[in-house]
Amino acid sequence: MSCETETAVVLRHAGQKITPQRMLILSTLRHAGEHVTAPIVLEAVRRLYPYVDASTVYRTLGSAAELGLVSETDMGAGDTQFEWIGRDRHHHLICRSCGGVSSLDNSYLDSLATALYDEQGFQADLGHFAIFGVCQNCRV
Amino acid sequence: MSCETETAVVLRHAGQKITPQRMLILSTLRHAGEHVTAPIVLEAVRRLYPYVDASTVYRTLGSAAELGLVSETDMGAGDTQFEWIGRDRHHHLICRSCGGVSSLDNSYLDSLATALYDEQGFQADLGHFAIFGVCQNCRV
DNA sequence: CATGTAAGTGCAACTAATCGCATTTACAAC
DNA sequence: GTTGTAAATGCGATTAGTTGCACTTACATG
Ligand SMILES: [Zn+2]
Ligand SMILES: [Zn+2]
Ligand SMILES: [Zn+2]
Ligand SMILES: [Zn+2]
Numbered sequence: 519m520s521c522e523t524e525t526a527v528v529l530r531h532a533g534q535k536i537t538p539q540r541m542l543i544l545s546t547l548r549h550a551g552e553h554v555t556a557p558i559v560l561e562a563v564r565r566l567y568p569y570v571d572a573s574t575v576y577r578t579l580g581s582a583a584e585l586g587l588v589s590e591t592d593m594g595a596g597d598t599q600f601e602w603i604g605r606d607r608h609h610h611l612i613c614r615s616c617g618g619v620s621s622l623d624n625s626y627l628d629s630l631a632t633a634l635y636d637e638q639g640f641q642a643d644l645g646h647f648a649i650f651g652v653c654q655n656c657r658v
Numbered sequence: 659m660s661c662e663t664e665t666a667v668v669l670r671h672a673g674q675k676i677t678p679q680r681m682l683i684l685s686t687l688r689h690a691g692e693h694v695t696a697p698i699v700l701e702a703v704r705r706l707y708p709y710v711d712a713s714t715v716y717r718t719l720g721s722a723a724e725l726g727l728v729s730e731t732d733m734g735a736g737d738t739q740f741e742w743i744g745r746d747r748h749h750h751l752i753c754r755s756c757g758g759v760s761s762l763d764n765s766y767l768d769s770l771a772t773a774l775y776d777e778q779g780f781q782a783d784l785g786h787f788a789i790f791g792v793c794q795n796c797r798v
Numbered sequence: 799c800a801t802g803t804a805a806g807t808g809c810a811a812c813t814a815a816t817c818g819c820a821t822t823t824a825c826a827a828c
Numbered sequence: 829g830t831t832g833t834a835a836a837t838g839c840g841a842t843t844a845g846t847t848g849c850a851c852t853t854a855c856a857t858g
Contacts, residue, residue: 535824535835557814571838576815578836584754592732596846597814611780614724622778630770638762639794640751647787654779675805675854697844711808716845718806736816737844800858807852815844822837828830 521548525587532585539563539570543578544602547588553599589646593619601646609647615656622649661688665727672725679703679710683718684742687728693739729786733759741786749787755796762789 525544526536534540546562547554560575579600582588586603593599594612607624627644634640665684666676674680686702687694700715719740722728726743733739734752747764767784774780 533835537824537836539837555814569838572814573816573839574837611774611778611782613780614783620778622774626770626773630766633766634751634762634789634791638751638760639797640753640789640791641797642751642789642791643754644789649774649780649782649784651774651780651782657779657781673805677806677854679807695844709808712844713809713846714807802857803853803855805852805854807850809848809850811847813844813846815842817842818840820837820839822835824835825833827832 521545528585528587534581538567539574540578542567542570543575544582544587547579547582547600548602548604550602553591553593553601555597555599557597559600583645586643586645591646591648593648594650603646607645609644609649611653612648612650613653613656614650615652618653618655620653661685668725668727674721678707679714680718682707682710683715684722684727687719687722687740688742690742693731693733693741695737695739697737699740723785726783726785731786731788733788734790743786747785749784749789751793752788752790753793753796754790755792758793758795760793 522541522545525541525548529536529540542563543559546559550559550562556572556575556579559579560570560572563570563575579588579590583590583600589601589603591599591601591610593610594614594617609622609624609627611620611622612618624644627647631642631644634642662681662685665681665688669676669680682703683699686699690699690702696712696715696719699719700710700712703710703715719728719730723730723740729741729743731739731741731750733750734757749762749764749767751760751762752758764784767787771782771784774782
C-alpha cells in the first residue's frame with residue numbers, strides 16, 4: 519500500500535473527505551524532512567496546485583494533528599513546527615543555552631502515560647513534546 | 659517583601675533592567691487569574707499606561723518565561739495562554755472530547771526529570787505542559 | 799551627581815494564524 | 829448516473845505575533 523493510500527485510509531476511517539488539497543498537503547509534509555512550518559508547506563503545495571489557500575493548510579494540519587498523523591509544536595523559534603508522525607512517536611530536548619535540539623524516545627514518557635491513566639483515568643496522547651532545559655555540554 | 663519587590667529581585671538577579679513597563683506587565687499577569695492571553699494583558703496594561711506597545715508585552719512575557727516566572731502554553735484555543743508561575747509548578751490535562759481542563763501536580767513529572775538528568779545529562783525545565791487526551795468521563 | 803553604555807521601548811512594516819461566510823465538492827443513498 | 833447533504837475550500841477581513849531600527853532609559857562606574 520502506497521503511503522498516499524495509507525493516509526487516505528486513516529482519513530476515511532476518521533470520517534474525513536479525501537480531497538486533492540488534503541492529500542497534497544499531507545503528502546508534502548510526509549515527504550518533507552523533520553519539522554517544517556505551515557508557510558513552507560503552503561509554498562511547496564502551491565508549486566503543484568497554485569490556488570490552495572493558507573487557511574486550508576492550517577485547517578488540514580490542525581485536523582491531522584488531532585488524528586495523530588501530524589505533530590504541531592512550538593520549538594522555541596517564532597513559528598509553529600509541523601512534522602509527519604504516523605505511528606512512531608518521539609520528543610525533543612531543546613537547550614536554552616546553545617539551542618541544540620536532540621530527539622528523545624517516546625519510552626521516556628511511558629510511565630507518565632501509565633500514571634495518568636491509572637491515577638486520573640486520563641488517556642493521554644503524548645504526541646510530540648518540546649522539553650526545554652540545559653544540555654550536558656552547557657551545564658558548568 | 660511585596661510581590662513587586664520580589665519580582666524585581668528576580669529580574670535584577672537575571673541581569674534585566676527594572677522598567678515601569680516590565681513591572682506593570684508582570685504585575686498584571688501576577689494578579690490576573692489563570693491563563694490570560696497577551697492581547698488581554700496589553701489591554702489591561704494600557705488602561706494604566708496607555709503608550710505600551712504590543713511588542714513590549716510579547717518580549718516581556720517571552721523573557722519572563724525563560725526566567726521561569728511565567729508560562730507560555732498553547733492550550734488548544736487559538737491563542738497562546740500566559741500564566742504567572744513563580745515557584746509552584748503545575749500542568750494541565752485537556753480533554754479533546756469535552757474540552758475540560760484540569761490541573762496536574764508537578765510531581766507527576768518528577769521521575770521524567772530525574773531520568774532525563776541521569777540518562778541524558780539534560781537539566782529539564784518542565785515548566786507548564788498541556789497534555790491532550792481523553793478524560794475519564796469521555797471514555798466509553 | 800555626571801557620564802557612558804548596553805538593554806529596553808516604541809514605531810512601523812511585516813508575517814503568521816484565525817474566523818465567518820458564500821460556494822464548491824466528495825460521497826452516500828437511491 | 830442523479831440527487832441530497834454535510835464537509836471542505838477559498839476568499840476577505842481581522843487578529844496574533846515578529847522583527848529591524850532609531851531613540852530612550854536604567855543603572856553601573858567614577
Ligand atoms: Zn520531532
Ligand atoms: Zn546546550
Ligand atoms: Zn496553568
Ligand atoms: Zn472529556
